Amino acid sequence: MSPLDRKLLRDLWRIKGQAIAIGAVIGVGVLMLVMMTGLVTSLDETRRAYYERYRLADIFAPVTRAPDRLIADLAAIPGVSAAEGRVTGSALIDLPGVDLPLRAQAVSLPDFGEPRLNDVYLSAGRRLDSDRSDEILLLEGFAKAHGLQPGDALSATMNGARRTFRIVGLAQSPEFLYTTAPGELAPDDSRFGVIWMSRTALAAAYDMEGAFNQALLSVGRGDERAAVLDAVDRILDPHGGLGAYGLENHESNRFVSEEISGLRAMSSGVPPIFLGVAAFLLYIVVSRMVQAEREQIGLMKAFGYTNVEVGAHYFKLILAIAAGGALAGCLAGIAAGRALIGVYLEYFKFPFLVFQLDPQAFVIGFGVSVLAASAGGLVVLRGVFALTPATAMRPPAPPDYSRAGRIGRSLNRLLDQPSRMVLRRLTRQPGRMAGAVIGIAAGMALSVGMISILSGFDRTLALTFSVIDRSDVTVTFTEALSENAILELQRMPGVIEVEPVRIVPAVLRNGLKTYRGVINGLVTEPRLNRAVDQDVATIPMRQEGVILATALADILDIAPGETLTVEVREGRQPVLDIPVIGIAETLLGSPAYMELGALNRALREPNRVSGAYLRVDGAQRESVYRQLKDMPTVAGVSLKADARDAFQKLMDTGAGAMRYIMAAIAAIITFGIVYNAARIAYAERARDLASLRVIGFTKGEVAFVLLGELAAVTLVALPVGALLGYYLSFGIAAGFSSDLYQIPAVFTPESYGAAALAVIAAAVASGWLVKRDIDRADLIAALKTRE
Incomplete structure (x- = not known):
């Protein structure tokens, strides 16, 4: 070992406290980089593999009712590699001991064989027997939340009729990685489930024999998605097509993509902050070490060491601290990523999720750490090269403190000697x-x-x-009903206040910017669920136009005074041009609001409501829930307390x-x-x-x-x-x-x-x-x- 290397080890030991602290700063930056990039890689690769293995559709096309023969027409569209029709519908699950009806989505599976698209992963039990119409597969998350197993019985209301089924298997699906009840944003396994049934049995339940109400399509990678969507809409529009949309607008995939995008943004934005701070600290430590070791630098040069050798000695010190911190950060990032992968496995319903390291993260982590540290160190090494042996071995010229000393001279009489020393240090070395x-x-x-x-x-x-939400309960109807449904709710014992709402699915468009969401029709002066401004004051609903949430206005790049195109996706599906009249300060979701009467007039469906917000007496809640459970027109009931949790x-x-x-x-x-x-x-x-x-x-x-x-x-x-x-x-x-x-x-x-x-x-x-x-x-x- 050379003398300079032995000196390097002694220097590292002498400043071990500072070296560890700076290494920790570098380490946490690399930790965040390795952990986040690893999570992004894991989620992205697992999602891709899961989608491919179980053939998740590229295009979803809901329709009111279309004959099965149209599947051949859809499959013949240029660019479509596979097409399949299925039956879906909403259902209410009735569990013993649960007062509230639990919402579910019923989905058909082919009577024979596996589906060509949107297959399911069977996690327990067996697949359906097409000869038995009472057999179902149940979403695993919902089953675990309620302690249900294969062999158990389950009662559900479908299309207004209550039926009893036998669970034969538990399943997961790439279509339901992120499961939420319609109209809600936060997933809750205990309040929303998915039921898979044979095509024949589910078609009989929803009067869909020989027909389908959702088409699934797979397209080639190089094909024009927009052209395929237009062709699908042309074929299905005569049969009540509700607007085909791509996988990117599918609710579950969209939320998974948002999660991955958020992690990717943090992985590129957060670690540089920590590494920049570490470079600054290294610059200060090494620069002051060089100043303190002027005489040693002069001696080394006097004994024949070149500028490059002396500079390399101090550069090795920098690299040792940076590399040590980066290595510790890599190991800690692997441990943290593996610990968090279990959280994501529970958060998104992947049947498998293994933490995958991104090799680039190690290279980038080490490279950026060394470069960040070197950036500060190289500035210092310029001073090392500039020192000649004779200059370095002489003490530095004393600085002139005569001007700086005037700052604290007036305070000298008030301060004791140690305090004056502190003051002189602060005023005489302002740069440090x-x-x-x-x-x-x-x-x-x-x-x-x-x-x-x-x-x-x-x-x-x-x-x-x-x-914003001051209600206790949200009630959703099976379809848009007359306002008589509100009167029926108001007559219920225990209901204190009822506020109607009309929720209309729509595609909101401003030029090339689009967003698939809903229009919320509220009463003129809403009390139970409101739109508020920046001062948290209620925004009255006016009849002239639509009010957008801040996030939605940013997505559509639109401002008050401009016109929004609304492509309604229910009923007659009109296309409306509505002026934007305000912006609401909403932090959850990206809603759009209209006055209820104005919305119904635009749709030419007067006096219609699709749900209601309720305020109920706490002492009679269970009674209210039981009454709602028995109403055939109620498609779902959600509690604000459950949604908040x-x-x-x-x-x-x-x-x-x-x-x-x-x-x-x-x-x-x-x-x-x-x-x-x-x-x-x-x-x-x-x-x-x-x-x-x-x-x-x-x-x-x-x-x-x-x-x-x-x-x-x-x-x-x-x-x-x-x-x-x-x-x-x-x-x-x-x-x-x-x-x-x-x-x-x-x-x-x-x-x-x-x-x-x-x-x-x-x-x-x-x-x-x-x-x-x-x-x-x-x-x-x-x-x-x-x-």
Whole structure:
């Protein structure tokens, strides 16, 4: 081993505390990169394999009723490789001991053989026997939520008739990775299920013998999807086609894609922040080490070492810290990814999900870590190359502090000697102090950003389920009914208030921008479910046009005063041009609102409602639920409390759970930054502090000289970090938001206070660790430095 390599090992041991702290900062950046890219790769590859293995359709085409002979016409469309018709319908499941009717979707399977498209994965039991019309397969998640097994009986109401079935198997399907009841956004296994039946049995239940109400198509990869969709609509329109749509607009796939996109955005946006902070810290550590070792650099050059050899020595120090942190980050990222993969397996109903490492993540992690560290180190090494042996072995010229000294001269009479030392240090080296302030402010900004996001998730829940939705129960009818249905609900004992609603599926279009959603028809002055503005005031429903949620307006790139094209996907399916008259502050989903009467007039269906919001007496809830369960016109009942719990679970898993991981990492980063600032200051002043001890200063006074500087720098960094955190929060909030929910950046005194306390706690802990080293310092060794 060469002498320089032995010196390298000694230097690493001497600054082991700082090296570990900087390596930890690099490590968490690489951890996030490896973990997130691994999760993205795992989800993306598993989804692709699952879709291909079970032949998920590329195009879905709902229709009112179409004869089976049209399947041949659909299969003949250029670009279509396979076409199949099936029967689907809504159902209500009746379970003993459950007051509420549970919603389900019934789906047909071919009487013989496997389906050409949208096959199912059988996780328990056996497949259907076509000779037995009472056999069903049940969605595994729903079955587990209610303790159902193959062999159990199940009662369900289909098309107004109650039937009893026998469960013969539990199944999963790529079509139902993300399962939600119609009209809801958060999945809940206990409140929504899927039933698979033989084609003959389900067609008989829904009067679909010889017909289908949904076509599935598979298309080649290179074919024009838009042309196929137009051809499908032309064939099915005479039979009540409701508008074909591609897999990208399928609800389950869309939410899975949103999750993957969110992880991909975070994997590319978050790690660079941590690696940038690490590069800054390395620059400070190495630059100050070079300044402290001027004499050693001069001696090495005097003994014949070239600039390249001396520079390589310090560059190896940088690489050792960066590579060590990157390696630790890779290993920790693998462990974290494997731990989170179980969460996603539960979150999305994959039958299999294995954490797959992305080799590029290792290369990028190591490469970016080394480059980020080298960027700061190379600036320092320029100074090493510039030093000649004669210059390096002389002490540096003393700086001129005459001007800086005037700043604190007026305070000298008010301060004791240690305090004056702290003040002189701060005023005479403003550049170094500014670097320390920026470093600690970066940690403060990370804490502010993550705490504001935690508050943003809470605000989304509170605004949605306490301010916007003030109902207790949402009732959905089997079809659009007359307003007499509302009178029937109002007469129920225990119902305090009823508010009608009309929900119409539609494709919203502004030029080339489209969104497949619904129009919510509300009463003029809604009370139980409202649209609100930025001040959380109710927006009255006006008859002139439509009001869009902020997220929907952004998706469609439309503003008030412009005209929105609405392609209705029910009934006569009119195409309407409606002006946009307002923007609503809605954080859940991307709804559009119209006045109920105006919506019905536009559809030429007066006095129609498709559901209602109810406020019920808590003492009579069970009675109300039982009455709703017995109403043949009710397609579903959902409780706001259950929806809130489901959405809370949604936010605490998947990408939402990342906020806790990132908050913990922000705390680690903050401590690493503050600790490094303290260690660097101590390394620079070790001899000065030892000298103070020799001339009679106590341990406490010596510690005050150093820690007073740290305290002053920390206090100055707090407002700077708060300002940086304010702007950083908007970027993090945008990364967490999706079509499903929008997370605002919420700024409260509590969030700033909590972030400040985190920084102060890190400063106190770092100060304690440094003071311990001061108390243990070897005064003789510290004073063995030539001036």
